[in-house]
Amino acid sequence: MSSIWCCRPTAADSDIVINKSVSMAAPIKVVVTGAAGQIAYSLLYQIASGAVFGPEQPVYLHLLDIAPMMGVLEGVVMELADCALPLLAGVLPTANPEEAFKDVVAAFLVGAMPRREGMERKDLLAANVRIFKEQGQALDKVARKDVKVLVVGNPANTNALICSKYAPSIPKENFTAMTRLDQNRAQSQLAAKVGVPVKDVKRVIIWGNHSSTQFPDASNAVATIGGAEKSVAQVINDDEYMKGTFVTTVQKRGAAVIAARKMSSALSAAKAASDHMRDWFLGTGDRWVSMGVVSDGSYGAPPDVVFSFPVTVSNGQWKIVQGLTISDFARQMLDATGKELVEEKQEALDVCKD
Numbered sequence: 386m387s388s389i390w391c392c393r394p395t396a397a398d399s400d401i402v403i404n405k406s407v408s409m410a411a412p413i414k415v416v417v418t419g420a421a422g423q424i425a426y427s428l429l430y431q432i433a434s435g436a437v438f439g440p441e442q443p444v445y446l447h448l449l450d451i452a453p454m455m456g457v458l459e460g461v462v463m464e465l466a467d468c469a470l471p472l473l474a475g476v477l478p479t480a481n482p483e484e485a486f487k488d489v490v491a492a493f494l495v496g497a498m499p500r501r502e503g504m505e506r507k508d509l510l511a512a513n514v515r516i517f518k519e520q521g522q523a524l525d526k527v528a529r530k531d532v533k534v535l536v537v538g539n540p541a542n543t544n545a546l547i548c549s550k551y552a553p554s555i556p557k558e559n560f561t562a563m564t565r566l567d568q569n570r571a572q573s574q575l576a577a578k579v580g581v582p583v584k585d586v587k588r589v590i591i592w593g594n595h596s597s598t599q600f601p602d603a604s605n606a607v608a609t610i611g612g613a614e615k616s617v618a619q620v621i622n623d624d625e626y627m628k629g630t631f632v633t634t635v636q637k638r639g640a641a642v643i644a645a646r647k648m649s650s651a652l653s654a655a656k657a658a659s660d661h662m663r664d665w666f667l668g669t670g671d672r673w674v675s676m677g678v679v680s681d682g683s684y685g686a687p688p689d690v691v692f693s694f695p696v697t698v699s700n701g702q703w704k705i706v707q708g709l710t711i712s713d714f715a716r717q718m719l720d721a722t723g724k725e726l727v728e729e730k731q732e733a734l735d736v737c738k739d
């Protein structure tokens with residue numbers, strides 16, 4: 386595809402590293418799929434402005450979409466040029482997955498059909514899972530073996546699993562699904578309920594699937610109130626809210642946005658994708674964040690599905706937070722979302738046989 390603004394970085398691939406100590410590091414290559422869509426429209430600015438990989442890390446953006454969207458994508462490329470962003474080293478718009486995935490250190494897999502009003506999740510699975518089979522195969526062929534892959538396109542957990550299965554040469558730890566939007570929603574609900582800024586609520590967990598069976602769990606959450614950390618459950622002191630309204634509000638928030646906007650969430654989804662990738666690259670310290678990762682069976686979750694757990698990240702490696710108490714209520718919720726993921730996995734594998 387011809388483009389108004391398209392250049393290639395001069396750095397050798399071996400120079401492509403995150404370098405926080407040098408004032409201007411070599412550019413890293415980052416791919417966003419679904420680049421002509423609505424989530425990408427917010428996400429690209431965040432990546433290119435330094436919000437994800439840091440204010441001193443130039444990026445070279447690979448933008449993948451399907452052939453009929455190349456005209457729209459050209460407009461996005463023009464707008465990126467018109468932003469005059471100092472960290473944006475270049476842009477490669479393409480409809481070819483192998484070109485898009487070549488040498489990238491980070492992949493935001495957004496491109497997929499979103500659910501619209503009246504559509505069921507199952508309608509999405511059959512349509513979208515094939516995309517992630519094909520993209521897994523392309524990643525396997527051309528991507529760096531240390532690429533970090535974030536799947537946003539729904540059904541995100543199962544798409545991430547399929548992508549990983551079709552990219553066996555890349556470690557399965559490098560494939561994650563986005564439940565950070567659910568975490569951000571949960572944190573925001575609790576902050577409003579307690580009456581503190583959202584940054585002062587910590588340790589909210591999203592367990593399981595990015596779907597209405599997910600378990601938003603505030604039982605470990607703490608809020609900083611008057612300079613001291615307090616248990617959110619004790620401050621709210623309303624079991625019905627914690628196990629009822631809070632849980633269902635977060636579970637159904639995506640559907641509520643679709644009902645209001647007639648389109649699925651995009652601004653908040655892009656922000657969550659930035660948060661997820663930034664934390665994966667730059668680390669979390671002792672903060673807990675939720676990520677869909679290939680399950681090792683921790684907390685009795687089914688193994689070999691992409692299940693959202695609380696994790697901490699250090700040196701680019703995530704680690705599941707261990708040792709948390711699971712109540713009878715939590716057990717039921719974890720089992721329900723795990724069961725859905727096992728069913729989705731089977732459906733997806735059936736679709737991929739064709």
Ligand SMILES: NC(=O)c1ccc[n+]([C@@H]2O[C@H](COP(=O)([O-])OP(=O)(O)OC[C@H]3O[C@@H](n4cnc5c(N)ncnc54)[C@H](O)[C@@H]3O)[C@@H](O)[C@H]2O)c1
Pocket residue numbers: 418419420421422423424425449450451454495496497498499500516536537538539540541563564566567595649650651654
């Ligand atoms: N995990 C989450 O929290 C979360 C939140 C919001 C939305 N989503 C999901 O993200 C996905 C994208 O949403 P959107 O609102 O940006 O949709 P959109 O329809 O605005 O954009 C999707 C883009 O993907 C492109 N695309 C389709 N097939 C492709 C392929 N094979 N390769 C590359 N690009 C392809 C489309 O042409 C389109 O430009 C949807 O599946 C949506 O449900 C996930």
Ligand SMILES: O=C(O)CC[C@H](O)C(=O)O
Pocket residue numbers: 499500539566638639640642649650
């Ligand atoms: O399709 C849905 O129900 C949700 C869309 C999106 O994943 C969100 O959480 O906003």
